[in-house]
Amino acid sequence: MRVTVTINRRPEIADPEGTTVMRALHDLGYTETETVRMDRVIHMEVAGKDPQEVKARVEEMCRQMLANPVLEDFEVEVGE
Amino acid sequence: MRAAVVVFPGTNCEQDVVYALQSLGGEAELVWHRETDLSEFDGVVLPGGFAHGDYLRTGAIARFSPIMAEVQRMASVGRPVLGICNGFQILCEAGLLPGALIANRDLSFICRPVEVEVVDNNTILTRGSTVGDRIVIPLNSYEGNWVDASGTGRVALRYTDNPNGSQQGAAAVTNERGNIAGVMPHPERAIEAVLGSADGQVLLNSFLDSLVAA
Numbered sequence: 001m002r003v004t005v006t007i008n009r010r011p012e013i014a015d016p017e018g019t020t021v022m023r024a025l026h027d028l029g030y031t032e033t034e035t036v037r038m039d040r041v042i043h044m045e046v047a048g049k050d051p052q053e054v055k056a057r058v059e060e061m062c063r064q065m066l067a068n069p070v071l072e073d074f075e076v077e078v079g080e
Numbered sequence: 081m082r083a084a085v086v087v088f089p090g091t092n093c094e095q096d097v098v099y100a101l102q103s104l105g106g107e108a109e110l111v112w113h114r115e116t117d118l119s120e121f122d123g124v125v126l127p128g129g130f131a132h133g134d135y136l137r138t139g140a141i142a143r144f145s146p147i148m149a150e151v152q153r154m155a156s157v158g159r160p161v162l163g164i165c166n167g168f169q170i171l172c173e174a175g176l177l178p179g180a181l182i183a184n185r186d187l188s189f190i191c192r193p194v195e196v197e198v199v200d201n202n203t204i205l206t207r208g209s210t211v212g213d214r215i216v217i218p219l220n221s222y223e224g225n226w227v228d229a230s231g232t233g234r235v236a237l238r239y240t241d242n243p244n245g246s247q248q249g250a251a252a253v254t255n256e257r258g259n260i261a262g263v264m265p266h267p268e269r270a271i272e273a274v275l276g277s278a279d280g281q282v283l284l285n286s287f288l289d290s291l292v293a294a
Contacts, residue, residue, distance in 0.1 A: 010229070012229060013182070013227055013229065014182065014185075014225075014227065014245070015182075016182065016183045016184065016185055016186070016187050016225070016245070017183055017187060020187050065136070065140060065141075065144065066136070068137055068140065068173065068180055070172070070178075070179060070180045070227075070229065070230075071180050071182065071227070
């Protein structure tokens, strides 16, 4: 099954990369940009038949390694 | 009294750490990250570099190297555990130190001597110093910006000019017991005046003294 994991830094934790990209967008005239957060997306293919089970396993992977609970939240989407 | 200096794939400061500890009169030996026994050692250093390529996040994969179970065990029985630069990042990922290290505030790789002030000398890294002492050691990192949403971290050294945006200006952090310490600048690169500073000596001597006392 195709699985997409999105890992995003919690809003209360600074994102220097996002801030720098936003500053550059402002310099280019896109002054309407109010926030930029640089999330990480991981695409995986995971063997399994039950989407709920696959989702639970990948969430476990996130808690153990793929995300840092001190800094980040994550979302897991299971496709076909 | 012997210190283990752990080598992960991508570690690159291990020889400097061994040289520095030996030249200060200590015993130090390199240990590969796949080893699983540190019972012959009195303390451990995780040196700087780019363990496992820093892939995913700095330290995120290194924390699962086989040796880390032993590092956890030594930390839990009060033995001195010191992480320098990348080693500090690994200790945070492993949950042995609070917080995490993210990209520097200005997204620049900072490579220059920095001044730090001792704010807590009840740690394995600072016990030979006096609170308020100011020393100069080289910083060499991109992800040196310490954040600690929990607010439980004890700061041992603080930058006097906070070059990377670190919370509380932290350059070194310790656990509640003071036997685990992470330091972002490199004391092992400042142990001889000919290299620009010998100020790192007091920190590494503190670590060596802790091996005996622990």
